[in-house]
Amino acid sequence: MDFEWSREQLAIYNEIRAFAKRELNDNLLERDREGKFFWDGWKKCSDIGILGLPVPKEYGGAGADILTAILTMEALGYGCGDNGLVHSINSHLWGCVIPILKFGTDKQKQMYLPDLSKGEIVGGHAVTEPDAGSDVFSMKSSAIKSGKNYIINGSKSIVSNAPIADIIIVFAVTAPDKGFLGGVSAFIVHKNTAGLKIGNPLEKMGLNTSPISELFFDDCKIPVSNILGSEGSATRIFQETMEWERSCLFACHIGVTQRILETCVRYAKDRKQFGQPIGKFQSIANKIVRIKMNLELGKLMLYKLGWLKAQNKNVMLETSIAKLFISENLKSAALDAVQIHGSYGYMKEMGIEKELRDAIPATIYSGTSEIQQNIIARCLGL
Amino acid sequence: MQKKERLRGYIFSELARDNHSGNLSDDDSLVENGVIDSVAIVQLLSFIEDNFGISIEDEELIPENFETINAMYSLIQQKEVQGDANLN
Secondary structure: OOOOOOOOHHHHHHHHHHHHHHHOOHHHHHHHOOOOOOHHHHHHHHHHHHHOOOOOOHHHOOOOOOOHHHHHHHHHHHHOOOHHHHHHHHHHHHHHHHHHHHHHOOHHHHHHHHHHHHHHEEEEEEEOOOOEOOOHHHHOEEEEOOOEEEEEEEEEEEEEOOOOOEEEEEEEEEEOOOOOOOEEEEOOOOOOOOOOEOOOOOOOOOOOOEEEEEEEOOOOOHHHEEEEOOOOOOHHHHHHHHHHHHHHHHHHHHHHHHHHHHHHHHHHHHHEEEEEEEOOHHHHHHHHHHHHHHHHHHHHHHHHHHHHHHHOOHHHHHHHHHHHHHHHHHHHHHHHHHHHHHHHHHHHHOOOHHHHHHHHHHHOOOOOOHHHHHHHHHOOOO | OOHHHHHHHHHHHHHOOHHHHHOOOOOOOOOOOOOOHHHHHHHHHHHHHHOOOOOOOOHHHHHHOOOOHHHHHHHHHHHHHHHHHHHH
């Protein structure tokens, strides 16, 4: 069993890590406080090729395979302290770029992928509704075919990137009697489409630089040519989106956990109490040991998942295990980091509490921890 | 018929809850009886594609093809015939 990354992959990792540390950490706390999206950072990520990471070069992307994408996102997560920017980049890539790449017509790919890859248009993904979160296929937003258009009515909640997105992949019911078996379709919707209202940005506990809002559809006309895949193919589109998101977004979380670990080790060595570094006390050291152990285990599961997906294997089980494990450990690592840093960890100035606020939704989005456990149980035949 | 039994065996040992196998016929709705949901359908598709060597197109993912065991078996047979026809 070969655990080595290729020289090229490691070079990309080192380049992105250095780039992110150097270019993406200015005025972090200020932007977090003001809830400002980091447009300069977005542009820099575009220039270095991150925004078109999995897109083939013929469409202006970097042509990264899944494992290279995972390693690249791990580097980005590690180097970039703006977790909100990282979250928005992930929403753009796995929620919008991947669905168009995997299910779009040649015309749709030509129309959207080059500009998405350059970051000149921002992508979003709208599936959740006020009464359809974990039970996503109980959604009510409808898309009724009328001549050369579909008419969408309904609303979507918690849409990442909605306030800044140029196009959004919107899921709506096209055949209510069919449910998840061919009853839901996906559409490419432009932000200025008549009948679409984008709500005001919602205030959140964390990820303050990643804007989120609701969408409201009132007889919103979408050309038939904007359907993604065939009518009723949303189950497959959603599943594909989740597999990429649950691997690559959580690759970023591996990077963040690494950063948190290094912060804790540094502090535990520097901070002295009772005449010695606090890292010499087992109650502190053991917390850091646990972060390290879970970080390494999370990496193994994630890399295995990437390898399986590269072999076109069914990865539903592994995706859920990786997502569950990595997200829960990010959250506990961030909480431990606050505790290890004591009162200073609680103060905004050090930036540790921001890591915790940003980490908390990791066990909620992309399918809650409860849902991941359900999926794993189902895969075990329980 | 062996293939149908394999399909049935997979569904009721891996996907079904409360061990419906004694109660449901090959014509009973697996969706209405809670055997298949949006999670199970993904597992089922993967099983069918891997074990029967066929590829299910997006437009084939409809109740008519997946509601019952007989419907799924018909689809599998139909795809196998198409696959043989393409080879010839």
